[in-house]
Structure formats: C-alpha cells, structure tokens
Amino acid sequence: MVTTVKDVKTGAEALTTDKELTAPAVKPVTLPSENPVVYPLTLPEPAARTQTPAVGQRASRPDGRLHGLGQTKYIDDLTFPHMIHAKILRSAHPHARIISVDTSEAEAMPGVFATLTGKEIPVNSFGPTLQDQPVLAGDIVRHRGDGVAAVAAVTEQIAADALEKIKVEYEPLPAVFDPVEALKDEIKVHAPNSNIYASKVIRKGDVDKALAESDHVFHREFRTQFVEHVPLEPHSSVAMWDGNGRVTIYSSLGRITLGREDLSRTLRIPQNRVRLIGTIVGGNFGGKNEITNEPILALLSKKTGRPVKCTYTRGDEFVSSTIRHPFIMDYTTGVNNEGKILARKIRLVLDGGAYCSWTGTTIGKGSILAPGPYNIDNLLVEAYAVYTNKTTTGAMRGFGAPQVCFAYESQMDDIAVALGIDPLEIRLRNAFSENSFSPTSQVLQSVAIKESLLQASDRFGWKE
Amino acid sequence: MRPFDYVAPASAQEAVALLAEHGDHAKVLAGGTDLIVDLKHHAGNVSLLVDVTEIPEFLGIEETDEGLRIGSAAKYGEIMEHALCREYTPEIVAASHTVGAVQTRNLGTIGGNLVTCVPSADSAPSLLVLDADVTVAGTDGNRRMPLTDFFVGPRKTSLAPHELLVDIRIPKANLGKPSHFLKFGLRKGQALALVNAAAALWLDDKGAITEPRIALGAVAPKPVRCPKAEAVIAGKQPSDELLKEAAEMAVTECKPIDDFRASANYRRQLVRTMTYRCLKRSVEIASQR
Amino acid sequence: MLVKLKVNGELRQADVPPETTLLKMLREDLGLTGAKLGCDVGDCGTCTVIVDGDSLNSCLMLAAKANGREITTIEGLATSADLHPLQKSFEELGALQCGFCGPGMLMSAKNLLDKNPEPSVHEIKDALSGNLCRCTGYTKIIEAIQDAGRELSGAAAGN
Structure with a gap:
C-alpha cells in the first residue's frame, strides 16, 4: 500500500510510504559532568515490594459495601430542588456547514425554559491535546454526533420533543470516512488544515539495509475496529450557576482537574469560580476523561437560574462520546533463518474521527509499543493520525497498545508458522530481557517476560 | 415516552372495541419488551395502550380435550416452568429459553412474539412443527386458523388492525411428538437468531418416518415450513444420508438475506447443519420410545 | 394515575402519568435510586427488580402494570440487622468494581438463588445473561454467587 501523505510540520512536502522519512534530529543528552550517569544503571533491589505487609493480603474496596446496598449515589441518582433537564440535538449530517439554527419554536413550547447554540458558548473549543472540538457546533458539523443545539425543559421528554422543533439549515459538505482516503487531504475535515493532525516517527539502526540482508521478509496489513467503552453508567452531569457567578457541576467525569481547566476556558471564567465535583464513576475505561456536556449545562443553568441535568441516552453515548481508534497497521519484518527479528518497518494510520481528543497519547503509546516487546536493532515506525467525519476517537484502556499488540503478535505467529518454529520459542528468542533497550532506547528494568511466558505455558500445558 | x-380491559370484546374505535392511535400492550422500546425511540402518534394481559382467556396454560392451550399472554418464564409444557412440548420450552434473558422472559409473552412476526421470532419454528393453530378475536367473535396462515410477511400477520391473538393450541395428537429446536445467534444470550430451526416426526412400527415437519426462522420473510424437505424423508427409513438430503433440500427452500449480522451464504450453511441436527435428534428421541 | 405497590414490604403509592415506567416511578417518585438506568431498552439489566417473585427489567414495565404487586429492589435486600449473604460475598470477593451493574446483578442473583440455591456455573451464566458488567469480567461475580448459595443452602440445612 503506497499512499501519498504530507508532512504535518511543513504541510507541503509529499511523501510516500516507500520513501524514507527523516527522523527528528536527536539531541544528545548533556549529563552533569561531575556526576555522570552510566548505562545500564544498576538499581537497588526493589526491597520495598517484598516488605510491604499488604502484599498477598486480600483487600476489599472501601466503597464495596454501599455498592452492594444500592446506596452509592451516581450522578443520575442526584436530584436538586427545581432541577430541569437538558437534551442535545445531534447533527443530521456527517459533514455540513450550518447556515442557520432557529430555536424560536422550541423555546415557545410550554415546559421549555431555554435553548442554547454554539454561537452562545464564550470560547467554543476544548480538548486535552488540541483544542479543536466545539462544545456545540459552530459553523461546521464534522460528524453525526456533533451537538448543534441544546434545550432545557421541565422534563426529559419535553426537552426531547423540543429538539424536533429546532430548525437547522445545513449545506451538506462532502465527507470522508476512510482514514486512508483522508490522508490524501482531498476532503478536509478541518479546512484549511491538513487531515493529518498528529504524527510520530521512531528510527533506530538502518531498517532498509537490515531488511535487504534478512533471510525472510514478512509483510501484512492489520486492521482494528471502532470500540465504544459502553460504561454501564451513561455520561451524566448536573450544573448549577449561582447568583455570585460561581458554577457548581456534578459530573461523571473521571478527570476533574482537567475538566475544570476546560470549563474555565470554555465558559471564560476563572478556575476558582468553577466547582467541579466528581463522585463515583460508573465505569470509565477512558471514555470519561474529558468534558462533554458540562459547559452546555452550565450555560443553560446560567440562563434559567435552575439546576440543569443531562444524562446521555445510550444512543448519545455511542454517537457523541469518544471511542477507540481503529488502526491500519502495515508491518514489514525481516528475520533470519532462526527467527531472530533483524528489522521491522511499521506504518500506523490512526482513524482519529472528527476531533483530536486523546490522540496525542494514543499515537505516542501506539508507536512506542508497535514493534512489540522484542529486541530489534533496526526499526522504523511512522504513525499518522487523521481526521475523518466519524465519531471522535480518544482514550480507551491502553491508548493504542491493544491495537498494535494484535498486529505484532499476529505477525509473530505468521513468522513462526512460516519458519516452522514453535510460537513460544520464537518469542523467547526475541523477547526483551533485563536491561534491554526499548524502541525509544529506554533501559528496561524488572523485565520478566521470558519467565512469564515460560510459567504461563507450563500452566496451560503448551508443550502438550 | x-x-x-x-387501559387494561377485562374482556377480549372490550379490547377489540377499543382498538376499533381508536384505530392507529391505539397499540396493544402485552409484555412490552418490543412496544415500550418502540415508544421510547419512535414515538409516532400513540394515544392509547390497551393492555391485554388481564383478559382471562388470554392467560394460562391448560390441557383441553383438543390438546394444549397456551394463552397468548403467557410469559416465556411461565412456559419454561409449566409442568404441561415441560412434559408435552419440551422444545417449546427450549425455544422459550433462547429468548432474550431471564428478565425479558419474565415480561415477554409468546403471543407478543408471534404478533410482531419478525422472521427471527424464536417461538415460531417449534410451534410450526407441532401444527399449532391460533385463536383470533375480532368484532365478530373468535376464529381459528393454522399458525402457518397467521404469518404473512416481515412484521405482518393476518390480523386485522383491531384483532387480537387469544391463544395458541397444539393438537392433542402432537403432544409429546419427538421434536428438536436449535437457535444460532452471535452470542449465547440476548442474541437475535441468525437461523432458527425445528423438526418433529414420528417413527411408525416399521421404523419409517411419518408426519415429518421442518420449520425455519430468520431465513425468509417470515417463519416458514419446508414441505419439500419434509417430502424427502416422509415414509422412509431414517439414515444419515437421508437426513442430510432433507437438510440439503431445506437449504433450497429458504431465502436468507445478507445483512450486518451474517451473509446469506453463511446462513445457508447454518440451515444445512441445523436442519440435519434437528432431524437427527428427533429421530433419536423417536427411536428411544 | 394512582399506582399502589408494596415495595420492600412497605405500601407505597404515587400519582404518575400513564407513560411512567416502573423504573422511573421507583427512582423519581419513591426515591429508590438503587435500580439504575443503563440502556433503557432492556439489554443491560441495571434496572432489574423482582416483581411478584420474578426478576424483570423495570425500564420496560409500565408502573401501571405493577399496580397492586409486590416489588423487591436492591434497597430491600438487606435487613436492618444484617446484609444479605449475596451482599456479603459480593463485597468480600470483590465482585463489585464501579458498582453500577451491582444492584441489577444482585437482584438477578437473588432471583436465581431463590429458585435454585446451588446453581452450577453454567446456570449462573444463564441467569446473568441479561446483566452486563464491564469491569469485572464476571469471574468474581460467579464466585460470589456460588459462595452465597453455599451459605444460604448451608443455613437452610441447619449447619
């Protein structure tokens, strides 16, 4: 698969996968001269672990009792005097320009207290890596899960009915769904910017030379799919804007300090005026690591002077909360006759969906872990994250690690089968050991992968 | 919503009258496992729910002179635990067990499942192979019809808009008829069937197959019988080859579709294997008698 | 419409619109927030309660249909004196992590043990097929139910 891509930094140079990328220049680390660090480090025995009395003892969760009694209060279990309910209208198109949003008919409905559109958000952008995501869409909707307008009403049902009365005029734009297509930048999700919004290159040794010298070269493309976290507790928040200009928000958010920064930014008020309270989270798995509807509820509360709650439906959860990045993984691996990996060349394309979210972390971890836990002297990993007009992908357990694990372990099996080597044996021949270097040349300590493999294979009777 | x-009327006539009066704005509520979900998502213009689960003739499971009568409002959980069903129609019990999960089986009714008439209705094949017929209540009183005629197409039965399904009857001659039901879904629990299959047959004194019945679900616009496959084995001595031949014929009698759950081709493979297994198991049960 | 129920042994009533589900009535009118809204379509099981001895999805049942019936929710599982054996074993064996599935899971488990005090692993899995958990992987839940089952049947046998 040869695809034309552009350098994110310069935005100009056309590159192809078979053309080599220049790795970022490595700055030599300057060490304090009087106290030079010698690699590999000799570290003290981790005595603390063996001495801790807690090890080996059964620990029970401090909140287990209330969970079992049904007394734990999750956000949706909270209610406040005069509380009203909000619902969010989702985009009718995967990619469109919003010509107009008319909420007047909805606002006139009995039981409706207020409506909100993207234009009313003080600073309409947020995100943990890039601030590229609007709280409610401004001029452009970039996927079907984008909020276009919100309604606060006396009941959830009235709010839902009011959504149907909101008239949105769209000018549909061509949309791009395939990340490989998106690499071409023919349809831009965030025009005029390139769709490639994050990239990473890891280089070690001379991969082409080593591939040419390998006895066998294996190539395969692996793909993984979208995965929604499906926390059993849907996202839920309640916001209360008080007369002193302070906002109190109860939220199912897992990262409240980060959330407070985003709230302060989007609402354009100092952080000390934002009181964000996280209680028990009913399942996060990475899907509740950033704000979703909190600024909307805060502003609706400001407009109405009432506590405003919004609990996502399962549908909202699937279309508008973040999900796991699908990866397209191109693996070329050179081995010698004994199955020792000599070189590995990897290209990762991450389907980023409409907004960046936690892609920065995902592309980082994904790239570093892509070669696998194996000693490989010659490496090239190139990773690109691209925008598409689909549900935003973000953090989910492992930040990219499970996707690349699927690829490198599948390829290890391919190689083992082709060379007639036992799949366990080929891993033992290549696996990291104490003081191995990671793909980014960190020295690895407490490495027990071979012992773990041997012990596990003993226990499930691999040899039999 | x-x-x-x-309203929860106390008689079928009252319910039928309400439905006739309110037309499209009224919906029949039994277990609610489909209807309540529909009302939450596609509100439509419904102004009245007529709950039929308090009408005495819709309730209960009993043995009559004609056979076994299962009230249309009998819940799956009730059928699974009922001594008569367990004894006479174990495959209806087995089919009930494959519906949803415990909680939905304690709400959902067998009549509701038949009336929705989705091709994958889990209760249909095991009833079809026992030649079940149904009682329908309308403005002119009750009428009876074979279950095969009750199904018309996807989500379409022969019920007029105001008519109600009263009960399902299994003829006395078919109580205890050797039968087997199999469901294949993408998960073991809470899954829609990719294919449902059921078979029933007797073996006569000479060991030949008589009155064979084969029914399939989820592979045609409605749950269907397979008369050609039945003809393959009728009157013959059962053998592996014969049963396989019948299964092969059943494949030609279904019209599965490609969708996101499975391809038509995959479903045809399932039909072949499952029909064969249902027949084989039915023969085994019959020969143990 | 006025709906009268016996909830956890207490007579309760509320005047609710006919389109109110039993779950909504329990949570919003009776203040019993133990049963949760997870999917609202009867798939996830977080809303499970026991009605007249059978566990069901309270999100799919109209409150009107529960009129005059006896409901047990998670709040009715423990007595003022002691936890239910299931609550003890779920807590001790770490079967609850985020806890959101817990109330429904425990009610399904109770429904099972009421009918089958010593279930096999297969029977437990079958009984829990309508309850999703995203944290535990179910292993500890199954162990906890077996553990509670042993305690309950031991108590019944007078051990």
Whole structure:
C-alpha cells in the first residue's frame, strides 16, 4: 500500500510510504559532568515490594459495601430542588456547514425554559491535546454526533420533543470516512488544515539495509475496529450557576482537574469560580476523561437560574462520546533463518474521527509499543493520525497498545508458522530481557517476560 | 415516552372495541419488551395502550380435550416452568429459553412474539412443527386458523388492525411428538437468531418416518415450513444420508438475506447443519420410545 | 394515575402519568435510586427488580402494570440487622468494581438463588445473561454467587 501523505510540520512536502522519512534530529543528552550517569544503571533491589505487609493480603474496596446496598449515589441518582433537564440535538449530517439554527419554536413550547447554540458558548473549543472540538457546533458539523443545539425543559421528554422543533439549515459538505482516503487531504475535515493532525516517527539502526540482508521478509496489513467503552453508567452531569457567578457541576467525569481547566476556558471564567465535583464513576475505561456536556449545562443553568441535568441516552453515548481508534497497521519484518527479528518497518494510520481528543497519547503509546516487546536493532515506525467525519476517537484502556499488540503478535505467529518454529520459542528468542533497550532506547528494568511466558505455558500445558 | 392513556380491559370484546374505535392511535400492550422500546425511540402518534394481559382467556396454560392451550399472554418464564409444557412440548420450552434473558422472559409473552412476526421470532419454528393453530378475536367473535396462515410477511400477520391473538393450541395428537429446536445467534444470550430451526416426526412400527415437519426462522420473510424437505424423508427409513438430503433440500427452500449480522451464504450453511441436527435428534428421541 | 405497590414490604403509592415506567416511578417518585438506568431498552439489566417473585427489567414495565404487586429492589435486600449473604460475598470477593451493574446483578442473583440455591456455573451464566458488567469480567461475580448459595443452602440445612 503506497499512499501519498504530507508532512504535518511543513504541510507541503509529499511523501510516500516507500520513501524514507527523516527522523527528528536527536539531541544528545548533556549529563552533569561531575556526576555522570552510566548505562545500564544498576538499581537497588526493589526491597520495598517484598516488605510491604499488604502484599498477598486480600483487600476489599472501601466503597464495596454501599455498592452492594444500592446506596452509592451516581450522578443520575442526584436530584436538586427545581432541577430541569437538558437534551442535545445531534447533527443530521456527517459533514455540513450550518447556515442557520432557529430555536424560536422550541423555546415557545410550554415546559421549555431555554435553548442554547454554539454561537452562545464564550470560547467554543476544548480538548486535552488540541483544542479543536466545539462544545456545540459552530459553523461546521464534522460528524453525526456533533451537538448543534441544546434545550432545557421541565422534563426529559419535553426537552426531547423540543429538539424536533429546532430548525437547522445545513449545506451538506462532502465527507470522508476512510482514514486512508483522508490522508490524501482531498476532503478536509478541518479546512484549511491538513487531515493529518498528529504524527510520530521512531528510527533506530538502518531498517532498509537490515531488511535487504534478512533471510525472510514478512509483510501484512492489520486492521482494528471502532470500540465504544459502553460504561454501564451513561455520561451524566448536573450544573448549577449561582447568583455570585460561581458554577457548581456534578459530573461523571473521571478527570476533574482537567475538566475544570476546560470549563474555565470554555465558559471564560476563572478556575476558582468553577466547582467541579466528581463522585463515583460508573465505569470509565477512558471514555470519561474529558468534558462533554458540562459547559452546555452550565450555560443553560446560567440562563434559567435552575439546576440543569443531562444524562446521555445510550444512543448519545455511542454517537457523541469518544471511542477507540481503529488502526491500519502495515508491518514489514525481516528475520533470519532462526527467527531472530533483524528489522521491522511499521506504518500506523490512526482513524482519529472528527476531533483530536486523546490522540496525542494514543499515537505516542501506539508507536512506542508497535514493534512489540522484542529486541530489534533496526526499526522504523511512522504513525499518522487523521481526521475523518466519524465519531471522535480518544482514550480507551491502553491508548493504542491493544491495537498494535494484535498486529505484532499476529505477525509473530505468521513468522513462526512460516519458519516452522514453535510460537513460544520464537518469542523467547526475541523477547526483551533485563536491561534491554526499548524502541525509544529506554533501559528496561524488572523485565520478566521470558519467565512469564515460560510459567504461563507450563500452566496451560503448551508443550502438550 | 410521550403521554398516552393506559387501559387494561377485562374482556377480549372490550379490547377489540377499543382498538376499533381508536384505530392507529391505539397499540396493544402485552409484555412490552418490543412496544415500550418502540415508544421510547419512535414515538409516532400513540394515544392509547390497551393492555391485554388481564383478559382471562388470554392467560394460562391448560390441557383441553383438543390438546394444549397456551394463552397468548403467557410469559416465556411461565412456559419454561409449566409442568404441561415441560412434559408435552419440551422444545417449546427450549425455544422459550433462547429468548432474550431471564428478565425479558419474565415480561415477554409468546403471543407478543408471534404478533410482531419478525422472521427471527424464536417461538415460531417449534410451534410450526407441532401444527399449532391460533385463536383470533375480532368484532365478530373468535376464529381459528393454522399458525402457518397467521404469518404473512416481515412484521405482518393476518390480523386485522383491531384483532387480537387469544391463544395458541397444539393438537392433542402432537403432544409429546419427538421434536428438536436449535437457535444460532452471535452470542449465547440476548442474541437475535441468525437461523432458527425445528423438526418433529414420528417413527411408525416399521421404523419409517411419518408426519415429518421442518420449520425455519430468520431465513425468509417470515417463519416458514419446508414441505419439500419434509417430502424427502416422509415414509422412509431414517439414515444419515437421508437426513442430510432433507437438510440439503431445506437449504433450497429458504431465502436468507445478507445483512450486518451474517451473509446469506453463511446462513445457508447454518440451515444445512441445523436442519440435519434437528432431524437427527428427533429421530433419536423417536427411536428411544 | 394512582399506582399502589408494596415495595420492600412497605405500601407505597404515587400519582404518575400513564407513560411512567416502573423504573422511573421507583427512582423519581419513591426515591429508590438503587435500580439504575443503563440502556433503557432492556439489554443491560441495571434496572432489574423482582416483581411478584420474578426478576424483570423495570425500564420496560409500565408502573401501571405493577399496580397492586409486590416489588423487591436492591434497597430491600438487606435487613436492618444484617446484609444479605449475596451482599456479603459480593463485597468480600470483590465482585463489585464501579458498582453500577451491582444492584441489577444482585437482584438477578437473588432471583436465581431463590429458585435454585446451588446453581452450577453454567446456570449462573444463564441467569446473568441479561446483566452486563464491564469491569469485572464476571469471574468474581460467579464466585460470589456460588459462595452465597453455599451459605444460604448451608443455613437452610441447619449447619
């Protein structure tokens, strides 16, 4: 698969996968001269672990009792005097320009207290890596899960009915769904910017030379799919804007300090005026690591002077909360006759969906872990994250690690089968050991992968 | 859900009259496992729910002179635990067990499942192979029809808009008829069937197959019988080859579709294997008698 | 419409619109927030309660249909004196992590043990097929139910 891509930094140079990328220049680390660090480090025995009395003892969760009694209060279990309910209208198109949003008919409905559109958000952008995501869409909707307008009403049902009365005029734009297509930048999700919004290159040794010298070269493309976290507790928040200009928000958010920064930014008020309270989270798995509807509820509360709650439906959860990045993984691996990996060349394309979210972390971890836990002297990993007009992908357990694990372990099996080597044996021949270097040349300590493999294979009777 | 009224009439005639009066704005509520979900998502213009689960003739499971009568409002959980069903129609019990999960089986009714008439209705094949017929209540009183005629197409039965399904009857001659039901879904629990299959047959004194019945679900616009496959084995001595030949014929009698759950081709493979297994198991049960 | 129920042994009533589900009535009118809204379509099981001895999805049942019936929710599982054996074993064996599935899971488990005090692993899995958990992987839940089952049947046998 040869695809034309552009350098994110310069935005100009056309590159192809078979053309080599220049790795970022490595700055030599300057060490304090009087106290030079010698690699590999000799570290003290981790005595603390063996001495801790807690090890080996059964620990029970401090909140287990209330969970079992049904007394734990999750956000949706909270209610406040005069509380009203909000619902969010989702985009009718995967990619469109919003010509107009008319909420007047909805606002006139009995039981409706207020409506909100993207234009009313003080600073309409947020995100943990890039601030590229609007709280409610401004001029452009970039996927079907984008909020276009919100309604606060006396009941959830009235709010839902009011959504149907909101008239949105769209000018549909061509949309791009395939990340490989998106690499071409023919349809831009965030025009005029390139769709490639994050990239990473890891280089070690001379991969082409080593591939040419390998006895066998294996190539395969692996793909993984979208995965929604499906926390059993849907996202839920309640916001209360008080007369002193302070906002109190109860939220199912897992990262409240980060959330407070985003709230302060989007609402354009100092952080000390934002009181964000996280209680028990009913399942996060990475899907509740950033704000979703909190600024909307805060502003609706400001407009109405009432506590405003919004609990996502399962549908909202699937279309508008973040999900796991699908990866397209191109693996070329050179081995010698004994199955020792000599070189590995990897290209990762991450389907980023409409907004960046936690892609920065995902592309980082994904790239570093892509070669696998194996000693490989010659490496090239190139990773690109691209925008598409689909549900935003973000953090989910492992930040990219499970996707690349699927690829490198599948390829290890391919190689083992082709060379007639036992799949366990080929891993033992290549696996990291104490003081191995990671793909980014960190020295690895407490490495027990071979012992773990041997012990596990003993226990499930691999040899039999 | 949008506002609606709720009534629970005490007789079929009262319910039929309400439905006739309110037309499209009224919906029949039994277990609610489909209807309530529909009302939450596609509100439509429903102003009245007519709950039929308090009508005495819709309730209960009993043995009559004609055979076994299962009230249309009998819940799956009830059928699974009922001594008569367990004894006479174990495959209806087995099919009931494959519906949803415990909680939905304690709400959902067998009549509701048949009336929705989705091709994958789990209760249909095991009833079809026992030649079940149904009682329908309308403005002119009750009428009876074979279950095969009750199904018309996807989500379409021969019920007129105001008519109600009263009960399902299994003829006395078919109680205890050797039968087997199999469901294949993408998960073991809470899954829609990719294919449902059921078979029933007797072996006569000479060991030949008589009155064979084969029914399939989820592979045609409605749950279907397979008369050609039945003809392959009728009157013959059962053998592996014969049963396989019948299964092969059943494949030609279904019209599965490609969808996101499975391809038509995959479903045809399932039909072949499952029909064969249902027949084989039915023969085994019959020969143990 | 006025709906009268016996909830956890207490007579309760509320005047609710006919389109109110039993779950909504329990949570919003009776203040019993133990049963949760997870999917609202009867798939996830977080809303499970026991009605007249059978566990069901309270999100799919109209409150009107529960009129005059006896409901047990998670709040009715423990007595003022002691936890239910299931609550003890779920807590001790770490079967609850985020806890959101817990109330429904425990009610399904109670429904099972009421009918089958010593279930096999297969029977437990079958009984829990309508309850999703995203944290535990179910292993500890199954162990906890077996553990509670042993305690309950031991108590019944007078051990």
